[in-house]
């Protein structure tokens with residue numbers, strides 16, 4: 316159906332790229348710096364390296380050494396996206412190479428990415444029009460995201476479906492953003508999250524891909540539930556994203572806010588409004604999680620997975636994955652049982668993790684790409 320050769324299709328599936336359809340790829344990325352405050356809502360007790368005083372004489376030296384090994388700083392990131400963290404489930408080292416060596420990203424992956432984006436956009440347009448708003452500052456850009464969130468909260472509160480719902484939160488001291496494909500209520504009144512995954516192959520994904528998708532959806536639920544419990548404070552935005560509360564909002568942003576029924580002049584006004592809405596909204600936690608797999612070319616439904624949420628699982632995984640971003644451990648490639656992924660990986664030729672395993676008795680590591 317797709318006209319692609321079967322070898323290529325197998326490679327795309329094995330690289331985890333055949334369902335690159337996340338709404339988050341529609342969002343803007345921007346550069347960043349670090350932060351130091353405790354999270355307002357936590358997935359669990361702080362990890363060893365988060366707490367504890369260091370003897371003063373060693374503070375500067377330790378900080379200097381740590382800074383140079385903190386990927387968040389190396390990649391100039393103020394925040395991570397849910398898809399960044401989910402990519403670590405497939406192969407953390409591959410995610411790192413994708414950032415370090417975009418020149419090695421196969422062009423067919425970019426085509427798949429763009430097709431996925433178009434399908435998400437088409438679904439979004441079924442529910443509402445897109446409006447372009449001119450922005451003049453970083454605060455303006457974030458104000459637009461907050462306005463989107465405020466608008467969708469009221470639609471959800473009225474019992475209707477929303478698409479491309481933004482979620483924000485602080486995990487392990489790191490600001491994390493995501494976009495939930497769809498939220499709506501089942502006939503029984505349960506709040507249901509539906510994640511759309513478009514696939515190049517007309518088949519359900521492998522177990523390894525499902526594992527990554529499942530983690531992604533768990534993370535959305537964690538962030539959403541914390542938001543509607545009132546855990547997202549104005550300070551979460553201001554301190555972690557280094558935004559200026561007293562920054563006047565641009566005229567187009569103020570105009571857009573007015574059309575949405577809000578009178579705001581400074582960024583802080585909007586954050587206070589969001590905090591108030593989240594604290595007093597009566598939106599429940601997400602009850603039901605499902606992933607819908609759709610064939611990119613034909614639009615045919617391939618299947619639906621309903622997931623049983625496991626907070627302990629997501630908590631442990633988040634602590635482990637974010638430890639890499641904070642420079643608390645080195646990046647890792649795949650374990651031996653997943654060495655088959657390397658055969659289809661665009662970075663196999665430069666991957667130090669794989670090369671380091673080449674002397675391993677396991678035959679999988681030795682096979683060329």
Ligand code: SF4
Nearest residue numbers: 406409648657660666
């Ligand atoms: S070659 Fe293997 S270990 Fe290295 S980045 Fe690719 S999948 Fe990961």
